[in-house]
Amino acid sequence: MQRDYAESLLHNGIVEAKAGEMATARRYLERAINTSGEHAVLSEAWYWLSKITDDPAEKRSALENCLSFDMRHARARRELAILDGKLDAREIINPDALPAVSTDPAQATADRFMCPQCGAKMVFAPDGVSLICEYCTRTQILPSRGEAKEQDFLIAMATARGHGVPVAMQVFHCQGCGAEFILPPDVISSTCAYCDSPHVVSLESSRELLQPEGIIPQAFDQKQAARLLVSWVEQNGINPQGIVDLPRGVYLPIWTFDIGGAIAYSGDRYEADEGLQGSSQKVFHVDDEYPVHLNDLPVPASRKIASYLSRLLPSFELSATRPYDPRYLANWAAEVYDISMADASLDARSRAYTQLKRKLPGDIASLFNLKTSSANLLIESFKLVLAPIWITEVPFGGQKSLVLINGQNGIVQGNTPSQPRPKPKNGLFGWLDDLLDD
Numbered sequence: 001m002q003r004d005y006a007e008s009l010l011h012n013g014i015v016e017a018k019a020g021e022m023a024t025a026r027r028y029l030e031r032a033i034n035t036s037g038e039h040a041v042l043s044e045a046w047y048w049l050s051k052i053t054d055d056p057a058e059k060r061s062a063l064e065n066c067l068s069f070d071m072r073h074a075r076a077r078r079e080l081a082i083l084d085g086k087l088d089a090r091e092i093i094n095p096d097a098l099p100a101v102s103t104d105p106a107q108a109t110a111d112r113f114m115c116p117q118c119g120a121k122m123v124f125a126p127d128g129v130s131l132i133c134e135y136c137t138r139t140q141i142l143p144s145r146g147e148a149k150e151q152d153f154l155i156a157m158a159t160a161r162g163h164g165v166p167v168a169m170q171v172f173h174c175q176g177c178g179a180e181f182i183l184p185p186d187v188i189s190s191t192c193a194y195c196d197s198p199h200v201v202s203l204e205s206s207r208e209l210l211q212p213e214g215i216i217p218q219a220f221d222q223k224q225a226a227r228l229l230v231s232w233v234e235q236n237g238i239n240p241q242g243i244v245d246l247p248r249g250v251y252l253p254i255w256t257f258d259i260g261g262a263i264a265y266s267g268d269r270y271e272a273d274e275g276l277q278g279s280s281q282k283v284f285h286v287d288d289e290y291p292v293h294l295n296d297l298p299v300p301a302s303r304k305i306a307s308y309l310s311r312l313l314p315s316f317e318l319s320a321t322r323p324y325d326p327r328y329l330a331n332w333a334a335e336v337y338d339i340s341m342a343d344a345s346l347d348a349r350s351r352a353y354t355q356l357k358r359k360l361p362g363d364i365a366s367l368f369n370l371k372t373s374s375a376n377l378l379i380e381s382f383k384l385v386l387a388p389i390w391i392t393e394v395p396f397g398g399q400k401s402l403v404l405i406n407g408q409n410g411i412v413q414g415n416t417p418s419q420p421r422p423k424p425k426n427g428l429f430g431w432l433d434d435l436l437d438d
């Protein structure tokens with residue numbers, strides 16, 4: 001009875017607020033707050049109180065009260081982000097009617113990396129820390145401190161940035177020789193074909209796109225990548241049937257998500273019931289939540305080799321992610337995402353749900369009629385990270401098979417033959433020589 005009464009107070013409050021009758025709305029809403037013990041009613045009433053006031057301090061405190069009863073109240077979180085200046089109200093979009101994106105080639109700006117001492121090309125040395133001049137070997141050590149910033153999920157989802165992918169070709173002028181060149185939408189680093197200057201596209205100017213926040217630096221060179229490939233091929237008894245190209249080093253984008261909230265579950269359990277007629281079994285219904293704290297769940301941000309990349313992702317040490325700095329990309333191929341953050345977040349939710357269901361605590365296993373729900377899983381934050389990968393193909397078993405090497409720690413990922421052949425007697429010869437030659 002009490003409950004229905006509070007709900008109808010809330011309902012009337014909302015109707016009055018929508019009709020612009022602020023004073024009446026306020027009376028209903030305050031009455032609902034004083035009457036109700038239901039978190040759902042309380043949070044909604046506080047939310048509507050925040051809507052009917054023009055006083056920023058009162059608005060903030062109403063929103064904070066709303067969130068104290070429902071952390072997941074998306075509209076309140078969004079309003080608070082606007083109040084805090086983290087979200088520009090003009091940028092908010094309707095996700096069901098995304099604005100059209102121009103595919104006209106866009107003028108891009110880029111950083112060029114040349115040696116301040118001799119003017120030759122600076123490249124990122126794959127030692128994880130330094131930029132080195134190819135000619136005079138002048139070295140610049142990149143800062144190793146700092147942490148890659150997490151981005152607020154809700155704010156990004158409220159704007160077009162959370163939903164889009166790069167679609168326009170990028171045009172830019174080489175600052176070395178003035179040549180103009182064009183890059184595909186998702187490629188962000190390139191070397192000028194005429195003067196060989198390394199460039200990295202500056203993403204700050206682009207309001208439609210999310211920028212990488214983190215990067216895991218390439219930690220070894222092509223020769224080391226070739227050695228790793230060779231020993232992997234040997235260990236798996238593969239006899240390459242044709243030429244194997246040297247692995248190519250590239251940075252590929254991944255999204256990482258921090259997920260909180262809870263997995264709701266319900267089920268039944270038998271419990272002994274000590275009654276007057278001796279003990280018997282009674283069915284008890286259980287309805288509870290299992291709290292979730294998942295940090296940095298990685299999801300591929302590029303479609304091209306997503307299935308291979310997915311299998312390699314768990315091998316990355318994401319805690320070693322550094323703040324993004326374009327210098328790590330000097331003279332390395334790099335791509336940004338072609339899977340939008342919004343799409344990837346759905347993938348992340350379902351991966352998290354599958355993973356967590358397997359880890360639910362033991363007492364849940366004793367329940368029958370078990371039902372779980374991901375409805376209360378909450379993506380809190382995310383970031384775009386560029387991960388170092390080496391890629392090549394190895395021909396065997398009648399097809400070319402993609403092989404990826406984790407550029408951070410050398411872990412190799414690829415399909416292996418179901419029936420390995422015996423090792424060739426001559427060991428490290430033939431195709432291997434080409435790979436390891438200087």
Ligand SMILES: [Zn+2]
Pocket residue numbers: 115116117118119120133134135136137138
């Ligand atoms: Zn130099």
Ligand SMILES: [Zn+2]
Pocket residue numbers: 174175176177178179192193194195196197
């Ligand atoms: Zn040039």
